[in-house]
Every structure is written in C-alpha cells, then in structure tokens.
Amino acid sequence: MTTEYRAHFDFTIAFANGGGLTGEGFRLDLPGQDVTADEVGALLVAHLGLALVSDVALRDLRIVEEPHRGSRGVETRRDREERVIDLSHPIEAGLVTYPGLPAPTIAPHLTREDSRGKYAPGTEFAMDIITMIGNTGTYLDSPFHRYADGGDLASLDLRTLVGLRTEVFHLHDAWSADRRGIEAVTLADRDLRGSAVLLDTGWSSRFGTPEYAHGAPFLTEGGAQFLVDAGVQLVGIDSLNIDDTEGGGARPAHTLLLAAGIHVVEHLTNLAAVPARGALFTAAPPAVRGFGTFPVRAFATVPGSH
Template identity: 30%
Template sequence: MKIIDLTHTISPGMPVYPGTEPPRLEEASTYEKDGFRETLLTMYSHTGTHMDAPAHIFPELTTLDQFSGAQFVGKGLVIDCTDLGEGGRIGMEYLHKAGAPVEEAEFLLFRTGWDAKWGQPEYFGDYPCITEEVAAYLTDSGKKGIGLDTIGLDPVADTDLKLHHQVLATDRFVIIENLTHLEQLGEGLFLFCALPLKYRDADGAPVRAMGILWD
C-alpha cells in the first residue's frame, strides 16, 4: 500500500484567496514556561487545502458537520488536463479520454499542474476551469465531489461563483480545492480520503487529503 499526501502545509504567509487574511500560528504555551508546547491557530475556514460544503453558498443546505463520514471517502480518479494553458476550459473530452473508470469513480480530481505555481503570484492567475457541461455531469452522475489543484472551482475573476452554485445546489456534493501531488496517483482508480475539521455549522474546513494506492 502507498499513501500519497495531497495536502499543502498551513503556514504563515501561505497563498490564500484574494481578500482573505493569511493564517496565524502563535505560540500559546512553551516547553520552558509550561512544560509542553501548544499553538493558537487563527485562520479562515477555506484556508489551504480545504473543502466547500453546500452551505458555503446556500444558507439552507448542508454543512460539513451534518454529512456522514462516508461523504469524504471514496474511489478517486485523476483527470489529466496538463496540456491546457492559462484560461483553458476542461470539457467532456477529458472525461471521455480517461475512459470507463470515470463512471466508477466517486471523486474526480482535475490535474492542471497549477500547484507548481503555489507560493507565486501566478497562482492567482487565469487557471484552467471545468465547463458547465462537466459540472452537470458530476452532479447528474451522483459523484461525491470534485478535487482541484487550483485555488477555486470558478475562475478567480468570477465573483458570481456560477460553478459553485451549480454543483453545490444538489446538496450532496463537496468541492476540494488547493490539492497537490496529483501526478503521483497514476491513471487508475485509488481510494481518496479528504477529512474536514469537524466544527459546528461548517461552511468549509481545511482537510488532510490522501490518495491510497494498492500494489
């Protein structure tokens, strides 16, 4: 068994969505003073590698803490879109190219290679995004969620968040953003786990995302 960590490390000064404050990690207790170490974490719920709940967009829909744990674990498949450049759109042809495993997968993770820009201003640029047709397929086919190696499902300039509205309106779907290391997962199915921090009325939460491969 091989476990691939798909998660960016939370740290001060890390990339955050434009307009969001970066996280703060403050020393709260020390070995010298208290005999143990403890850190005060202050951050937004959509910091780093994180998950969006339906309640992120729709106040009457499900929060992450209301989902069962089964929502966050399932068969994953990486869709290779690395041939796309800035402003590219990921259409159904990419799913067709991936073949039969697309139907069996519960999470589709779109690899654009954009995570290579993590920590650079370009990360907030015109990254590739899925089309509305792909979004409709994801929800109509009963997938549990979508994963991305970019900062958002929608283009960063789309303040209306049209794709977020489209997929989260089903109330049985989650979005995982800011994934990394998708290139290590190969072309076949694997077990995908993205476990969010469980807090009350969670509109979103950081996750520790993992891909599990069997020999």
C-alpha cells in the same frame, strides 16, 4: 513507484463494412515498455470501443516514459507495497492561499518554558493558537459554504469523504492560456458514479507565488453539470478555484456541485503522482457546526499487488 509508458503515434483505421478513421498526434497508455505495433493497435481499438475493424496502420510510433492518463483497457502495473500520497499543501503562518484572504497567524498559548512550572520536573508541553479563515491551504467546501440552508461540516457523512474510488484526469496537456475551461467532453470516457473525480492540471506548481492567482484552469458550467448528472461523490482540483474567478461573479461549478451535495476540494497538489484509476481518496475536515469550509489532510491510497 511503477514506471509508466505511453505510445505517441498517428493512425489510420479501416472498417470491414466500409469507411475509416484517422488521427494525428494520438497518445495511449501502455501496460509496459515492450509492446509491438500490433499490440498498440489492438489497445487503440479497445480504447476507442470500435467494432468491425479490418485494419489498423500506425505511423511515427514512439514509446515514451510518461504517466498514464486513463486510457480504457489498460491496467497500471502496481507496486508491491501500498502507497499513501499526500495531496495537501502544508499550512504555516503567513501562508497566502487565495489572494485577498487573510493569512493564518500562529501564536503560543502556553510555551514550553512556562509549562515547566506547571508540571513535574522533566515534563513540558506547548499549546498554540492558530487564527485562520476556513479557506486556507487545501480545503473542502460543504453545501453550507454556498447555501444558507445547506449541510455544514458537522453534517457530512464520513462515508462520502473516506476511501472513495478515485478517477484522476491528468490534464496538463489538455488546457491552455486560451482554453482554460475543463469541458464535459474531456470527462466523458469513464464511469464516474460514486467516485471522487480529481482534476490534475499542474497548476499547483505555482502555489505560493503571484502567478498562482492569474490564468488558472477551472471546471466549466457544462463540466460541472456533467459530473452532477454522472453521480460523482466529490470533485477536487489542484487550481486556484474550481470556478473561473476571472469571468465575473458567477460561480456555476460551486452552485451546481454543492446544490447536488457533491463535495468540492480545492488547492490539491501532487496529483500527477496518483494513477488515473485504482486509488482511494480521503479528505475529511473536522465536524464544525455552522461552518462551511475547512482545511483537510487530503491523500490518496494506492493499493499494492499481492
């Protein structure tokens, strides 16, 4: 995997036509480790989209090995070989995905021992039965999950589920216990039309523990409306729910996104391994009629360099 670097610094920018801009504790993606202060300054101006800059002064500049967060104007150096990154939690008997929902059970229908009497010598099979709610592991919500007249899993167009241009927002340091909601302004620095937007909060590290159920980050109503207006294809999150489950019964993110035909994928994992830009996302459930939610094998494909 390619090592990525970011710059940490304070700055003062002066404009040729008067005025200025200052920032403290700013962080910026870098194309590599060996960059000068002047090069960091130029990247800062490009990232902020500024014009008529006369001077950039950086203070306390540090170059840190850290995953990129999606700064504009910086292209991640690619590995030579294509990578496929698994973003799904494995499903097993007894798995608790969402507190209060039943865990899956797995039982044999035909054991290997019993099959030996049905097939030729040396030939044996196992056939098993899994009983589970659709909201198990990493799963996708179709409009039918929220709306009685919405499209079910069988109605989904594979073109909206496979190989989607991916925009990952790495938000580990962008939320806190006092500010759990992901707002529109946090998502406003990119062209998102037609993309899969994946929200990497780091919450998946708690999956399978009691801590996973409380204090989880979520997408606010304003954030959801912004993504609808931006024309995204799919929204995924590595958290307990895309909505705030501790704010009462309202589910504005589900309501807005699924009404617009935007797929929702919850309980993702390993999103920190996916670059902010350049990957392709796939999450396709089986085509079940009259069903709104089902587990997916979600993964990101990161093209290599040639």
